[in-house]
Amino acid sequence: MKMHGWGRYPEVDAEVFTPQTKREVQELLGRLQGQGVTPRGLGRSYGDSSLGDRMLSTRWMNHLLSFDPESGVLYAEAAVSLQEILQTFVPKGWFLPVTPGTQFVTVGGAIASDVHGKNHHVAGCFCDHVEYLDLITGPDTILRCSPVENPELFHATCGGMGLTGIVYAAAIRLKPVTSAYIDQTTHKASNLREILELFAVHEAEPYSVAWIDCISTGSSLGRSLLMTGDHTRQEKLTVKAGSGLSLPVDMPSALLNRHTIRAFNTLYYHRIRERVVRSHTHYGPFFYPLDSIGDWNRMYGGNGFTQYQFVVPKAAGYPAMKAILETIAGSGKGSFLAVLKAFGKQNRNLLSFPMEGYTLALDFKIEPELFPLLDRLDSMVLDYGGRIYLTKDARMSEATFRRCYPVWEQFQAIREANGLKGRFTSLQSKRTGLD
Ligand SMILES: Cc1cc2nc3c(=O)[nH]c(=O)nc-3n(C[C@H](O)[C@H](O)[C@H](O)COP(=O)(O)OP(=O)(O)OC[C@H]3O[C@@H](n4cnc5c(N)ncnc54)[C@H](O)[C@@H]3O)c2cc1C
Numbered sequence: 001m002k003m004h005g006w007g008r009y010p011e012v013d014a015e016v017f018t019p020q021t022k023r024e025v026q027e028l029l030g031r032l033q034g035q036g037v038t039p040r041g042l043g044r045s046y047g048d049s050s051l052g053d054r055m056l057s058t059r060w061m062n063h064l065l066s067f068d069p070e071s072g073v074l075y076a077e078a079a080v081s082l083q084e085i086l087q088t089f090v091p092k093g094w095f096l097p098v099t100p101g102t103q104f105v106t107v108g109g110a111i112a113s114d115v116h117g118k119n120h121h122v123a124g125c126f127c128d129h130v131e132y133l134d135l136i137t138g139p140d141t142i143l144r145c146s147p148v149e150n151p152e153l154f155h156a157t158c159g160g161m162g163l164t165g166i167v168y169a170a171a172i173r174l175k176p177v178t179s180a181y182i183d184q185t186t187h188k189a190s191n192l193r194e195i196l197e198l199f200a201v202h203e204a205e206p207y208s209v210a211w212i213d214c215i216s217t218g219s220s221l222g223r224s225l226l227m228t229g230d231h232t233r234q235e236k237l238t239v240k241a242g243s244g245l246s247l248p249v250d251m252p253s254a255l256l257n258r259h260t261i262r263a264f265n266t267l268y269y270h271r272i273r274e275r276v277v278r279s280h281t282h283y284g285p286f287f288y289p290l291d292s293i294g295d296w297n298r299m300y301g302g303n304g305f306t307q308y309q310f311v312v313p314k315a316a317g318y319p320a321m322k323a324i325l326e327t328i329a330g331s332g333k334g335s336f337l338a339v340l341k342a343f344g345k346q347n348r349n350l351l352s353f354p355m356e357g358y359t360l361a362l363d364f365k366i367e368p369e370l371f372p373l374l375d376r377l378d379s380m381v382l383d384y385g386g387r388i389y390l391t392k393d394a395r396m397s398e399a400t401f402r403r404c405y406p407v408w409e410q411f412q413a414i415r416e417a418n419g420l421k422g423r424f425t426s427l428q429s430k431r432t433g434l435d
Helices: 022-031 084-094 107-113 151-157 192-201 258-270 284-289 296-300 315-332 370-383 398-404 408-417 427-431
Strands: 002-004 011-013 013-018 039-040 054-057 063-066 073-077 130-138 143-146 168-174 180-189 205-213 224-231 276-282 305-313 338-343 358-364
Touching: 013 284, 022 130, 022 168, 063 084, 063 338, 084 107, 130 151, 143 151, 151 408, 168 398, 180 192, 180 284, 192 205, 192 224, 192 315, 224 284, 276 284, 276 408, 305 370, 305 408, 358 370, 370 398
Parallel strands: 013 054, 039 054
Antiparallel strands: 002 011, 063 073, 073 168, 130 143, 130 168, 180 224, 180 276, 205 224, 205 338, 305 358, 338 358
């Protein structure tokens, strides 16, 4: 079967297995002895981390197992999606402690990428709210892992991109809320210095994220809109259906060029006239603006696209972002979607992406001159002491990976000690030298 990630690049021919229970997962691992298998959730990682010759779709392990209304701890199977959690628990007054920019990801995928949201600076990553997880590591082994039980395997699995086993289920601490709505404030920043200052001024706000114009140059370099927010205190705990809209066909990729992106960015930036605008928004459009258009990944044409997301340390913030934005603006390539966030402290998970600093995510359509540009950006990010996000990546080299994640040897030693090398694999792990 032809398979790809959210960026639709690369595409592979894969054998896809769909076991329905943890017992069936173990039987499959027994049958496949010696041959690597790649865990797969909802395929919202952009590149090749959930691709391989033999893929194990977790889709049928999608049951909510228990919930403690006193503590808010939900124990759920790995293929339960964040959307399902919200639909069930928002009406009861509970919300996800951390959520990425789409609700169409599984609990297993959120753990394997140790995803972050708009509140990393105050709440950390998804796995910082996981009490424990049950990990299938072989035909006869399911291990409970937590910061105190099998801690090495826990910290390797959280952010470990599925290379330490199949997460069967996890216990997640939900957070209490009294409303499904968010009080949002949008702040306009005329350039990079202003947006970084705004992040600092609003660092106590629970949620913050900025859209940044990555094409403007000179005194407007880095002009942005910062959105901050918090849950409203009103008692409206409603979930809403999606828009039902979707892109039925691939858009011609030529429609996405420097001129259309410049026009879009100018309109988007000037849609807000005042310096500060307040609004009241449902959690759907606030957290998941792109989820309302199904298959929006077809917008980039038949060759697909990649998302380049990096983080640079706080101390390097302004010069690093300035140099990188200038390089992108000067390359003639642009991105509609350029998202800037401030991260808080990094956690103990070995391959977890966030570090204290600033992260920028940009979508680029796949075209011949793109990869040399991204190679250049890699070396700039590394020189500033930063790293690149594995769950978005489809092309970083082994050497770059090792510099981004210098604890890779410790990660490999844990896999080796638990007999996981060779058993759990992906196209990305092969490319980055983890096999
Ligand atoms: C529109 C959009 C917005 C996004 N915004 C953010 C964001 O703000 N922050 C962020 O951090 N990420 C973000 N992401 C990325 C997304 O959250 C991650 O890629 C997430 O891991 C996808 O989950 P999935 O269920 O689709 O997993 P997949 O894409 O299927 O797999 C991702 C990884 O998890 C592994 N995996 C999946 N299930 C299991 C399991 N049960 N056991 C072990 N390993 C498993 C796979 O092998 C692979 O390595 C975004 C993605 C999209 C499309």
